[in-house]
Amino acid sequence: MGERVYVGVDLGGTAIKVGLCDAQGKLLQTYEGPTGTEHGAEVVLENIAQYVRKLVDESPYEWEQVAGIGAGIAGFMDIPEGFIKLSPNLGWRNVPVKKILEEKLGKTVKIDNDANVAALGEAWSGAGAGIPNVVCYTLGTGVGGGVIIHGRIYQGYNGMAGELGHMVVVPDLEAIECGCGKKGCLETVSSATGIIRMAKEAVERGEHTSLALVENIMAKDVFDAAKTGDETALRIINRAALYLGKSMAAISVVLNPQRFIVGGGVSKAGDILFDAIRKYYNEYAQETAKEGVDIVPAVLGNDAGVVGAAGLNLHS
Amino acid sequence: MGERVYVGVDLGGTAIKVGLCDAQGKLLQTYEGPTGTEHGAEVVLENIAQYVRKLVDESPYEWEQVAGIGAGIAGFMDIPEGFIKLSPNLGWRNVPVKKILEEKLGKTVKIDNDANVAALGEAWSGAGAGIPNVVCYTLGTGVGGGVIIHGRIYQGYNGMAGELGHMVVVPDLEAIECGCGKKGCLETVSSATGIIRMAKEAVERGEHTSLALVENIMAKDVFDAAKTGDETALRIINRAALYLGKSMAAISVVLNPQRFIVGGGVSKAGDILFDAIRKYYNEYAQETAKEGVDIVPAVLGNDAGVVGAAGLNLHS
Numbered sequence: 001m002g003e004r005v006y007v008g009v010d011l012g013g014t015a016i017k018v019g020l021c022d023a024q025g026k027l028l029q030t031y032e033g034p035t036g037t038e039h040g041a042e043v044v045l046e047n048i049a050q051y052v053r054k055l056v057d058e059s060p061y062e063w064e065q066v067a068g069i070g071a072g073i074a075g076f077m078d079i080p081e082g083f084i085k086l087s088p089n090l091g092w093r094n095v096p097v098k099k100i101l102e103e104k105l106g107k108t109v110k111i112d113n114d115a116n117v118a119a120l121g122e123a124w125s126g127a128g129a130g131i132p133n134v135v136c137y138t139l140g141t142g143v144g145g146g147v148i149i150h151g152r153i154y155q156g157y158n159g160m161a162g163e164l165g166h167m168v169v170v171p172d173l174e175a176i177e178c179g180c181g182k183k184g185c186l187e188t189v190s191s192a193t194g195i196i197r198m199a200k201e202a203v204e205r206g207e208h209t210s211l212a213l214v215e216n217i218m219a220k221d222v223f224d225a226a227k228t229g230d231e232t233a234l235r236i237i238n239r240a241a242l243y244l245g246k247s248m249a250a251i252s253v254v255l256n257p258q259r260f261i262v263g264g265g266v267s268k269a270g271d272i273l274f275d276a277i278r279k280y281y282n283e284y285a286q287e288t289a290k291e292g293v294d295i296v297p298a299v300l301g302n303d304a305g306v307v308g309a310a311g312l313n314l315h316s
Numbered sequence: 317m318g319e320r321v322y323v324g325v326d327l328g329g330t331a332i333k334v335g336l337c338d339a340q341g342k343l344l345q346t347y348e349g350p351t352g353t354e355h356g357a358e359v360v361l362e363n364i365a366q367y368v369r370k371l372v373d374e375s376p377y378e379w380e381q382v383a384g385i386g387a388g389i390a391g392f393m394d395i396p397e398g399f400i401k402l403s404p405n406l407g408w409r410n411v412p413v414k415k416i417l418e419e420k421l422g423k424t425v426k427i428d429n430d431a432n433v434a435a436l437g438e439a440w441s442g443a444g445a446g447i448p449n450v451v452c453y454t455l456g457t458g459v460g461g462g463v464i465i466h467g468r469i470y471q472g473y474n475g476m477a478g479e480l481g482h483m484v485v486v487p488d489l490e491a492i493e494c495g496c497g498k499k500g501c502l503e504t505v506s507s508a509t510g511i512i513r514m515a516k517e518a519v520e521r522g523e524h525t526s527l528a529l530v531e532n533i534m535a536k537d538v539f540d541a542a543k544t545g546d547e548t549a550l551r552i553i554n555r556a557a558l559y560l561g562k563s564m565a566a567i568s569v570v571l572n573p574q575r576f577i578v579g580g581g582v583s584k585a586g587d588i589l590f591d592a593i594r595k596y597y598n599e600y601a602q603e604t605a606k607e608g609v610d611i612v613p614a615v616l617g618n619d620a621g622v623v624g625a626a627g628l629n630l631h632s
Contacts, residue, residue, distance in 0.1 A: 255463070
């Protein structure tokens with residue numbers, strides 16, 4: 001039968017990316033096509049099935065070698081049942097993804113939420129390869145996360161383990177409201193959205209900053225300005241880093257992971273961000289807990305989702 | 317051979333408590349004797365061996381039924397090796413506890429730190445019985461803790477998982493130094509030491525409080541004053557509860573445990589403390605993460621240590 005391979009599906013609102021991995025998490029081949037969200041769940045699931053078949057057909061591997069299929073999806077779900085309760089960005093409610101895909105493809109299908117799956121990808125064969133206990137942050141529009149314990153995604157009682165963006169870290173009097181309804185969540189300051197908001201506010205109140213010349217400020221503009229020494233931009237990145245570092249220090253006396261991995265668009269800020277995160281982590285983390293612990297950038301980029309999804313059948 | 321039983325050893329600075337448990341964590345019999353710390357590690361370990369033999373001799377169980385022995389010890393240790401690197405309160409450095417006790421007793425011996433062992437006791441057959449994922453706080457002189465995942469103690473990379481007293485939770489400008497060298501640790505406000513300090517400071521600055529009449533303020537005096545409506549005492553307990561509740565809210569988006577268990581002397585404050593902890597937990601915890609999650613008092617009291625120690629051979 002030959003080597004076993006695993007298929008991962010990264011189901012996004014506009015594109016579906018599928019990938020083939022070996023048993024070590026090496027990404028062998030990918031294929032991408034439109035999601036077709038507007039046509040409803042039935043069409044989207046048929047698209048997934050077609051892309052998966054195409055992926056394997058165009059690869060040097062036989063269909064029989066596919067030992068399992070995994071999918072990362074944004075939304076609320078019953079993971080053991082493979083059932084999507086609600087996915088706002090796909091417009092889905094009560095979709096039995098596992099059941100339908102297993103019928104279409106004749107293989108075991110596992111699903112998990114997209115942030116957990118990306119964390120598993122990095123932990124398995126990315127920045128956490130070889131390390132059993134890691135905590136991953138994804139700094140994008142929001143702040144997502146994933147907790148990997150003994151090489152597996154840790155879900156927690158309500159599946160909310162690793163929802164790091166909703167740790168309340170900003171002191172009450174400086175806290176603003178988060179999308180979740182609480183105030184002072186990490187996501188309000190350390191996401192791209194938070195960084196852009198802080199930059200716009202600084203421009204509006206007339207701070208002396210090069211960002212005033214930028215028409216539609218993006219997080220990258222703030223990083224670029226910081227690299228030229230712009231004080232407003234530096235202060236904003238410092239603030240984003242402060243609360244990331246503080247949240248990692250807190251996690252160090254709860255879980256004491258060996259490594260923190262930081263990915264997502266905001267992590268592209270590079271050393272200027274990571275140096276600041278490490279500075280604050282060192283300031284707030286208990287001495288013994290931080291010995292030998294490092295904070296590193298994610299390395300798989302957009303592939304983390306397909307790799308982690310492929311890994312669901314090996315690590316759950 | 318009959319039913320299997322397990323021996324737990326709670327090694328304190330002044331007394332050694334040993335107990336016999338069945339495989340369900342029911343404490344069947346206990347025996348207690350002086351530690352003899354002043355005579356050094358050799359004598360202390362011989363005392364443990366004698367008390368364990370006495371415990372079993374005086375019980376209705378045969379020595380052959382003892383399936384394993386566990387010990388909870390305060391200090392820094394190599395848990396798999398059963399080796400104490402440093403125990404300040406016993407004055408020990410580099411003591412191979414597991415090896416020596418196994419030679420003396422001819423049974424498998426496992427050790428772990430006292431806070432973890434107490435957490436395992438509560439999780440196994442105390443306030444967490446039947447619940448696989450719990451986080452325990454012990455509010456005593458300091459604030460200890462333990463993380464139980466899938467019914468087992470979770471150690472983390474440096475054995476610092478569950479060191480909840482050293483989560484930095486107090487805002488910088490209100491933070492005081494902790495024994496660990498950092499500032500603003502949970503332990504500085506939510507331990508008996510923290511509560512007593514806040515009470516003494518209030519008296520010293522002349523606050524109108526019934527605590528001014530107490531000669532040597534203990535934590536219990538603060539609880540008693542709070543129950544009579546003393547505003548200073550209520551404010552102090554509220555502050556201790558605020559940071560406990562906030563730390564639990566943070567843990568809920570990292571691990572999302574099903575239950576938080578709070579034990580130790582300070583937990584004797586009862587409803588006045590627990591109601592406030594729950595209030596702040598609800599204020600800061602993400603909505604989905606807290607569904608069905610509760611915060612309850614520990615129930616085993618001083619027996620948690622021997623029960624958890626007995627459980628080390630079943631849950632590690």
